[in-house]
Amino acid sequence: MKIYKMENFVGGWFMGDFEPTLLKTKDFEVCYKEHKKGEHWDTHYHKIGTEYNYLTEGKMLLQGKELNSGDLFIIEPYEVADPIFLEDCKVVIIKTPSSPKDKYIIKEEE
Numbered sequence: 001m002k003i004y005k006m007e008n009f010v011g012g013w014f015m016g017d018f019e020p021t022l023l024k025t026k027d028f029e030v031c032y033k034e035h036k037k038g039e040h041w042d043t044h045y046h047k048i049g050t051e052y053n054y055l056t057e058g059k060m061l062l063q064g065k066e067l068n069s070g071d072l073f074i075i076e077p078y079e080v081a082d083p084i085f086l087e088d089c090k091v092v093i094i095k096t097p098s099s100p101k102d103k104y105i106i107k108e109e110e
Contacts (some may be wrong), residue, residue, distance in 0.1 A: 008020060009021075012032045012033045013029055013030070013100075014030060014032070015030040016028065016030065016095075016098035016100065017099070017100060018100045026098050028096040028097065029093075029095040029096075029098045029100070030093070030094050031092070031093040031094075031095075032090070032091070032092055032093075033091045034089070034090050034091075035058070035085045035088070035089045035091070036088055037086065037087050038085060039085050043080060043081065043082040043106040044103050044105050045078055045104050046075075046077055046078075046095070046102045046103060046104070048077060048102045049077065049095045049098075050074065050075070050077060051074065051081075051093055052072070052074055052093070052094045052095075052096075053072065053073050053075065053091055053092070053093050054071075054092040055071045055072075055073070056069065056070075056090045056091065056092060057089060058085065058086075058090060059087040059089070060083050060085050060086055060087070061083070061086060062081065062082065062084075063079075063081075063082060082106075
């Protein structure tokens, strides 16, 4: 058995086509994220990847829709991710294919 610490992986991403990783693959990426209530997260989209998300704990808004613990949601390419964390949240994310540079930040108007 091999044992690893999540703190040694970048941003919670622990499988995919990047380093460090538990499994190097171009097929998908896997991540576990914890977000604090009120945390700012960049509004963004992906051109290639589809994200499959499982909100294991908390409450958030995404695209103006309320998501609660136990909700699963899919974000397709070019769909905007604009999360607002209403409570502390824990999310499991699977993105396919693995394309680490496929994140496009939408700059907020000043």
